[in-house]
Every structure is written in structure tokens, then in C-alpha cells.
């Protein structure tokens with residue numbers, strides 16, 4: 001794997017500790033198998049280390065026109081009210097609640 005191409009994936013990101021950009025020397029390929037690639041990203045400024053795994057990929061193809069990785073907006077954290085709502089919802093379910101679970105999923109329980 002050409003690490004200079006991997007750097008492009010991280011060009012939108014920086015160290016969360018010191019805001020230093022990542023470069024080719026920051027990326028260490030720790031493990032590369034058929035369906036798994038594990039990277040360690042080490043900040044060259046402060047030494048903070050980050051782990052990253054690509055599951056389902058043995059390597060990462062990076063083309064010239066590919067865009068770098070970006071963080072997505074995440075849903076809000078679960079609140080106490082969410083837990084209470086779930087509790088009330090489960091409490092109101094009838095005894096035959098499992099009729100709503102598709103048959104193909106019932107074997108997984």
C-alpha cells in the first residue's frame with residue numbers, strides 16, 4: 001500500500017490534541033489482511049496515537065479524484081428521557097410482542 005495515497009484520506013483531519021496535520025510518516029500500517037486493514041496514526045508533533053480499522057477491505061484504493069475522509073454529524077446522545085420513553089414503550093407491549101419481529105430474525109435470539 002502506497003502511504004502517500006493514504007495521506008490524502010486524512011488531509012481534512014488533524015490531531016485532536018494539538019491540531020497538527022498528518023503526513024506520510026504519521027501513518028503506520030499495523031495489519032493488512034484479506035478483509036482487514038489496521039492503521040495507526042501518530043501525530044508527529046505531540047505523539048498522540050489514533051487507531052483506525054477498515055473492515056471488509058484488505059487495502060484502500062485511493063484515486064486522484066477521491067475526496068478525503070470527513071466526519072459526519074452524529075445523532076444526539078441518548079438522554080434519560082429517551083430511556084424512560086423506551087421503558088414505557090416496552091412496558092406497554094402485549095405478551096405477543098414478538099409477532100412484530102420478522103421470522104428470519106427470530107432465529108438470532
Ligand SMILES: [Zn+2]
Nearest residue numbers: 015018043046
Ligand atoms: Zn498532536
